[in-house]
Amino acid sequence: MNAPVVLVVQPDESDPPARLGDWLLEAGAALDVRRAWLASELPQSLDGADALIVLGGDMGALDDRDHPWLAEVRSLLRTAVAAQLPTLGVCLGAQLLAAANGGRVERNPLGPEYGAQLIAKRGAAANDPLFGPLPITPDVMQWHVDAITALPPGAIQLASSPGCDVQAFRLGRLAWGVQFHIETTPQIVRDWARADAASLEDYDVERILARSDSVHDDLVEVWQPFAAAFVDVARDPNAVEATRAVPTSLAGPVTDPAAIRAALAAEVTAARAPVTLPMPGPRPDRE
Numbered sequence: 001m002n003a004p005v006v007l008v009v010q011p012d013e014s015d016p017p018a019r020l021g022d023w024l025l026e027a028g029a030a031l032d033v034r035r036a037w038l039a040s041e042l043p044q045s046l047d048g049a050d051a052l053i054v055l056g057g058d059m060g061a062l063d064d065r066d067h068p069w070l071a072e073v074r075s076l077l078r079t080a081v082a083a084q085l086p087t088l089g090v091c092l093g094a095q096l097l098a099a100a101n102g103g104r105v106e107r108n109p110l111g112p113e114y115g116a117q118l119i120a121k122r123g124a125a126a127n128d129p130l131f132g133p134l135p136i137t138p139d140v141m142q143w144h145v146d147a148i149t150a151l152p153p154g155a156i157q158l159a160s161s162p163g164c165d166v167q168a169f170r171l172g173r174l175a176w177g178v179q180f181h182i183e184t185t186p187q188i189v190r191d192w193a194r195a196d197a198a199s200l201e202d203y204d205v206e207r208i209l210a211r212s213d214s215v216h217d218d219l220v221e222v223w224q225p226f227a228a229a230f231v232d233v234a235r236d237p238n239a240v241e242a243t244r245a246v247p248t249s250l251a252g253p254v255t256d257p258a259a260i261r262a263a264l265a266a267e268v269t270a271a272r273a274p275v276t277l278p279m280p281g282p283r284p285d286r287e
Helices: 018-026 070-082 092-100 186-195 205-235 257-271
Strands: 005-010 030-035 051-054 087-090 104-107 113-118 139-144 146-150 156-161 164-171 175-178
Touching: 018 030, 018 205, 051 070, 051 092, 051 205, 070 087, 070 092, 070 175, 087 092, 092 104, 092 146, 092 164, 092 175, 113 205, 139 164, 139 186, 139 205, 146 164, 186 205
Parallel strands: 005 030, 005 051, 051 087, 087 175
Antiparallel strands: 104 146, 113 139, 156 164, 164 175
């Protein structure tokens, strides 16, 4: 069986595919990585691609004046959704996916998020081919100031958190967006902290970095299988069923700290491994 070709659009030099790229390759995919800021590399169509991934970056999803190629990336995302091409947007990529299809992106009303945090799955994630197998409150890496404040028409929210409501969503049958990062290494996060030092003046940066260093092994455990599941979707997209509406009573977000701690305690008991809750307080700038 031929390896599915995953077109990876990288909007920012500081956010390469990194570990996500490694996981995709290990799962049997072939990668076609394009640096969006280089006009000669940004594809004009999705011909030859079996899936599309758009990564994060330091710009906003609608900063077309400084980054005119963003309009082309949004066009690719609209085309991918319409063509039912398996698609994943990561942080800025998720915001671009939402904005390209009728959603709204603006400054996060609850402030920026930086460092390792927890998100909570919604009921709609239970039968999702990517999110269904994940733990109820997985660790993620946050680094963003903007947020998706209105989902595109027809999108289904899959995860939320107290610091940013829309953490993950599914659009149509085969497109997913995640507000957080899964591709990082500890060094990438340290590079971001150095670049965003002015924005982080009021944060305990050393604590953020220490937590980042310690959580990356947990990120592998959760998100490498997620990446492999995405490759499976790219390999056989017809196996994925259409999304179905979930009753509101089942789709409500888990935002109460006590409920999150209870869920974590149950997972820790089952896994017999310690889990550290996320740090309270502020978080910096990278989508």
